[in-house]
Amino acid sequence: MPPDKAGIIPRLYPSTGSPVNPTPAVNTLRPSACPGLLRIVQALDGGICRVKLAGGSITAAQARAVADVALAYAGGVIEATNRANLQIRGIGAEQDALIAKLLAAGLGPSNASGDDVRNLMLSPSAGIDPQMLFDTRPLADEILATLQTHPRFHELSAKFALQLDGGEALAMLEHHHDLWLSAFVRDGQTLLAFGLAGCPALDAPLAAVPLEQGHALVVAVLEAFLDLASPAQTRMRHLPVDNVLGHLNLPLLPIDGFKRSPSGASLPIGTYPQAQKNQFYVAALAPLGRLDATMLEGTAQLASDLGDGTLRFTPWQGVLLPNVEKPHAVTQRLAQLGFLCSVDQPLAHMIACTGSSGCGKALADTKADAVQLAALYPGHDVHLSGCPRSCAAAHTAPVTMLAVSPGRYDVYFRDPAQPGFGRLHAHNLSIEATGALLRARPRSNTDD
Incomplete structure (x- = not known):
């Protein structure tokens, strides 16, 4: 099939028989300039595949799968993106084999049309940060499931993005999102403030909802956007805010008492105590956002040996290993692998x-x-x-x-x-x- 004008080859969703993709579809992916797992976008150095990670998290086995396909079917170059995803660069002719291996590792969407819309950013320290007001991961799982399974949401642009902020000390608060939610406590109740086309660090929220209404709010906002937007209006910034708010059939609360403290870490490098007793997370940066297969494979092994078998990628184009008891040994090994482990490194x-x-x-x-x-x-x-x-x-x-x-x-x-x-x-x-x-x-x- 020839590329379209953007140089993208539309592909069919491969059937792997994997339980993580129980209903493989035969939908042809819509054209887009953004790479995805199922859509390889061509660049000067070959194809690009973007692997979207739920909350930036990936298991050691999945990380090994990414490293393996980067070596087998691409140039071995892996990028940590500024939205806590991974990209494989330099992909050659065996694109279908690469996609099939990643799907078999459980790194794909629940159906083909849901791949583009899995754009939900969390703090890299979600669920383990001592300053968190709640563990954002269960709500994030609910939102991601809805984004993938609600057919209408597949109409959203591949760039349409959401953020769920639980008040963690380690948080990227300056990335603009189409919808952002940020937790705060008022009179003993945890609420979610929210804003449109902005970010918690720079913009005042528009209103708030109780925590238990967070999922309903996301659904209502996205439905309102799709009701109001013309085909040319692909992002929330293209619509008047009052129009969207007026379209919400959901009771909204005032934002009295909301104040988002700045992120506690200007550059996420080093060892940090977790909310869990005697547990630490260790954060490092990939030099200029680049890893090779050896670095990723080594980090996966390190997570298995000295962590809990998971890795988290960060919006600072780095990696975080949670639930570590021997942080010095982890830092030492990350440095040996080629990660930047000190703020003193220019x-x-x-x-x-x-x-x-x-x-x-x-x-x-x-x-x-x-x-x-x-x-x-x-x-x-x-x-x-x-x-x-x-x-x-x-x-x-x-x-x-x-x-x-x-x-x-x-x-x-x-x-x-x-x-x-x-x-x-x-x-x-x-x-x-x-x-x-x-x-x-x-x-x-x-x-x-």
Whole structure:
């Protein structure tokens, strides 16, 4: 079947006989520019498969399956995404075999049409964070099941995204979502504040509901969006908020008393105590969001040997191992595998998209340039983007370098009064000149 105009090959849902996919469908996937598990999108370096993880969590056996198919059917490159999913890059001709192996490992949706809409972000420390107001995972499971099984919700854009925040200390609060819910306590009752087309860190909620109404709220908001949106209006930001609120057939509560404390960890690296006694979680970053099969296989083995047999990926493009009793040994092994385990490592403060080595839209080799910049010790958190789409960072970084040609960048500083990347500070700088500029500039308290 020839690719469509976006370069996507529509595929049929393979039947694996696996109990995790009890009703394989023969639906042809709708065209989309976003990769999924069932839809391989072509890039300069080969096909891309995105494996969506429930709450960022994956078992050790599933992680091994991802590592195995990345080696067998692709170039061995695995990416941790900024929404706590995994991507396999460089996929060759045996796409169907790769998909079938991932489905057999239980990494697919409950039906073909539900793959695109599994976009629900949780804290990486859901269920184990000492500051959590409730364990978000059961409600998240309920929401994800509804997204996959309610046929009408399959009309949502593959980019349509939700966030469920349980008040954890470790939480990415700056990524914008079409619908976000954030827990708070008032008069001894746990409530869920919610907002549209925004995020808990920057936007005031619109209203609240009791915790037990959280699932009903999600359903009501999504139904309202689909009732009101035209085909061209694919995201919540395309609709007036009052129209959506007025369409909800659900009693709403005031937001008096809501205050979301900032995330306790500006960069999730290190060892943290859990709510469970004598248990810890250990967090590290994948350098520039990249892993190879050996790193993922080694982390899976580490989770089996010194953890509970699970891994969690984070929106900071890193990994977290929960329920650890010997955190020092885990950290030591993660460092040996090639993860960044200290905030003192300059590369831990770099974000970079795929760049021109793998993406036809990028104007520079951003990953190579990020490594070069890190060696210059710029002293800031920096995002390098090969084009204005900003694929690597879903929030505005303190410093953004936007490529204008190979090795040359416009430099922006985050400014709440300016849209997009912020305020343009310098044009067409080399990596060396950018490093000198940043070293001479004091680190701002707005840095992540």
